[in-house]
Amino acid sequence: MPQPSLRIDIDRLMARIDALAGVGSIEGGGVCRLALTEEDKTGRDLVVSLMRHLGLDVSIDRIGNVVGVRPGMEDGAPVMTGSHLDTVRTGGRYDGALGVLAGLEVVATLNDAGIDTRRSLAVAFFTNEEGARFAPDMMGSMVHQGHLPLEQALETTGLDQTTVREDLAKIGYLGHAPCGSVRAHSFVELHVEQGPVLERDDITIGAVEGVQGISWTEISIIGESNHAGTTPMSARKDAGYAAVCIARFARRLAEQMEGNQVATVGRLQLSPDVINVIPGRASLTIDLRNTDAGLLRRAEQRLHSYVRRIGKREDVYVAHRSLARYDPVVFAPSVIAMVERQATALGLSVRRLPSGAGHDAQAFAPNCPTGMIFVPSVGGVSHNVKEHTAPRDIEAGANVLLNVLLELAG
């Protein structure tokens, strides 16, 4: 039976976080452990040896995901936790690493207390969550849960012109276990918020309700380059002006829509990009996100119909193509409530919130009861060497994880 006094050892957890942050460490306290590089291999080796040290049954699957299982008293699918070890080029020390090492800290705590659970427990780390060298992101968890074909993932060519298969073989993590051979009874991931909400509201634990849907569109506009002084305003085919109108529309759209709609124009290029020439070509990207699937579709439709109208009005040719699209993910109400309940039982402040970023947990959501626990990110900063979470918040998050996993595993 779970003991109400059972707590993780924060000193041991922080020491392990420090040790892993030493692999691929960069100036300013950050980490560069890009997927399937030498640094990734060293980080993986470190965590695998820790898994073995804790007595877990370790398997590596064909996309390089690693799962360590702590057998329960009954057969059947394990309650799973985990995250990722890869980082972006200028990453922090907690994004991903926290979820994996906190999962192993839960195992260490149960081992020390001699507690057996009814269901098995599993701690996993998934290949290429960040997508910094190979697209798409969340590759390992998407293959694991059957959303991305294994062969397609293995044949993906990255920024360095190598394939996922080649690089997995090179670092010794092209495993033999079929992907998803360890099925999950349920999945819970602890992660840093990577946003400002918890810190701003002075809340320790986030009970994550789901992940925003994401729609990336690239818009290309072809007009006519001409002289900035001699071309009458009425005779222009100004691709640059059309692009700016679309960017302005995207901002207004987000402001007018209900709910959590956000819109960002992250890239805007004009050609020929010269002070006294009307741009003949323009391209821009639009990133739309919403937690509601219907509202996200509506935002896309409104954007597309505006793009058509602006093409006609400005007499330019406009084309758009989708670069990426993920529907919003809703986590299991039972798991969200469990996170709230366990946090409250530990005397911690807790609130529900959506995730603005993608996570491995979202791959599991359609297939089993899934949830996430967030802890505050100082200043809301992440994907940055300055990423920081206070040790007492890490301790709180890991203790909530411990109790949620115990409740799920029985």
Ligand SMILES: [Zn+2]
């Ligand atoms: Zn992450």
